[in-house]
Amino acid sequence: MTRTLVLISILxxxxxxxxxxxxxxxFANQVSRLVIEKYNKLPKTGKPNVNESQWTLLSGIxxxxxxxxxxxxxATGTKxxxxxxxxxxxxxxxxxxxxxxxxxxxxxxxxxxxxxxxxWNAVGWEGTLLSMLVTAPIFMSSISVGGGIAFSQDxxxxxxxxxxxxxxxxxxxxxLKADVVFPAGKRSVxxxxxRLGRPIxxxxxxxxSIIWCNATYRPLEISIEGIKQGVSRKRHNMNNATSTLxxxxxxxxxxxxxxxxxxxxxxxxxxxxxxxxxxxxERMNHCKEALxxxxxxxxxxxxxxxxxxxEKL
Ligand SMILES: *[C@@H]1O[C@H](CO)[C@@H](O)[C@H](O)[C@H]1NC(C)=O
Ligand SMILES: *[C@@H]1O[C@H](CO)[C@@H](O)[C@H](O)[C@H]1NC(C)=O
Ligand SMILES: *[C@@H]1O[C@H](CO)[C@@H](O)[C@H](O)[C@H]1NC(C)=O
Numbered sequence: 001m002t003r004t005l006v007l008i009s010i011l012x013x014x015x016x017x018x019x020x021x022x023x024x025x026x027f028a029n030q031v032s033r034l035v036i037e038k039y040n041k042l043p044k045t046g047k048p049n050v051n052e053s054q055w056t057l058l059s060g061i062x063x064x065x066x067x068x069x070x071x072x073x074x075a076t077g078t079k080x081x082x083x084x085x086x087x088x089x090x091x092x093x094x095x096x097x098x099x100x101x102x103x104x105x106x107x108x109x110x111x112x113x114x115x116x117x118x119x120w121n122a123v124g125w126e127g128t129l130l131s132m133l134v135t136a137p138i139f140m141s142s143i144s145v146g147g148g149i150a151f152s153q154d155x156x157x158x159x160x161x162x163x164x165x166x167x168x169x170x171x172x173x174x175x176l177k178a179d180v181v182f183p184a185g186k187r188s189v190x191x192x193x194x195r196l197g198r199p200i201x202x203x204x205x206x207x208x209s210i211i212w213c214n215a216t217y218r219p220l221e222i223s224i225e226g227i228k229q230g231v232s233r234k235r236h237n238m239n240n241a242t243s244t245l246x247x248x249x250x251x252x253x254x255x256x257x258x259x260x261x262x263x264x265x266x267x268x269x270x271x272x273x274x275x276x277x278x279x280x281x282e283r284m285n286h287c288k289e290a291l292x293x294x295x296x297x298x299x300x301x302x303x304x305x306x307x308x309x310x311e312k313l
Pocket of ligand 1: 050
């Protein structure tokens with residue numbers, strides 16, 4: 001599976017609600033349209049410019065509440081960070097591809113997107129830290145793939161579900177295909193370039209990633225090479241206080257400590273804090289066995305700690 005627009009839909013809390021939707025193509029189209037509409041409403045910073053032959057990938061998560069669908073999170077981007085740009089402070093984002101094959105050249109520690117989705121389908125989409133703050137794992141009711149690209153139900157089933165099917169507790173997510181096409185995606189941009197008489201071989205992904213979620217505090221951030229757009233790496237290394245993204249490991253750890261008020265996590269290395277999520281870790285261990293290969297960010301990049309729980313986010 002490469003370079004597809006993956007629209008990941010419907011966050012559900014199985015114990016709390018039952019969906020009234022039927023998961024068919026019309027539903028996948030509705031989800032795709034909502035996510036693209038949300039993307040269109042965002043400012044143009046970080047978006048690809050077709051005049052510069054740029055394209056990107058888009059993914060989003062929708063929530064169904066009282067029969068109403070809304071976009072709760074959205075991200076664009078195609079890149080994993082190369083090994084040489086990793087930081088020991090947890091203050092750069094390693095992985096900002098909405099979906100995609102691995103980058104060429106500089107190797108990366110990032111797992112492929114389909115491995116990650118398979119993992120989340122098995123262990124819960126909330127991730128290790130958040131698992132300590134929610135009462136039950138979070139699973140997707142459906143996963144929709146956007147239109148205009150090759151789609152194989154069997155390949156998707158194998159990549160996202162089959163390998164971990166014995167670990168999946170709730171009904172597995174429905175895998176759906178939409179025919180709504182993302183206009184800033186690779187194929188659309190190539191088509192537009194052709195129309196404008198530009199050489200389509202110059203098409204390339206835009207360097208920036210847009211990260212948006214429906215939150216009150218800083219809902220929108222634009223990332224370039226793992227740090228906030230507009231800050232040079234040199235300046236970031238000298239003073240990372242404002243250039244570190246909220247979705248970086250460091251800031252996620254800080255948010256976890258501030259929300260949970262768990263003072264015992266102050267000065268505790270990130271890896272140790274994660275071990276406190278014993279149930280999640282147990283599910284992860286089973287999942288690792290099922291998936292076999294498992295790329296992990298090396299220890300040295302996961303030893304940072306929060307020193308002051310009241311540090312400004
Ligand atoms: C692309 O270029 C055309 C003219 O060449 C211009 O009208 C249009 O605004 C440009 N689009 C963007 C997104 O810069
Ligand atoms: C910022 O970098 C310093 C070292 O220059 C490091 O001690 C600190 O943990 C980093 N903070 C964040 C938020 O990454
Ligand atoms: C964010 O979610 C709230 C409900 O939780 C909703 O009322 C609001 O319209 C949403 N905002 C956006 C921009 O999606």
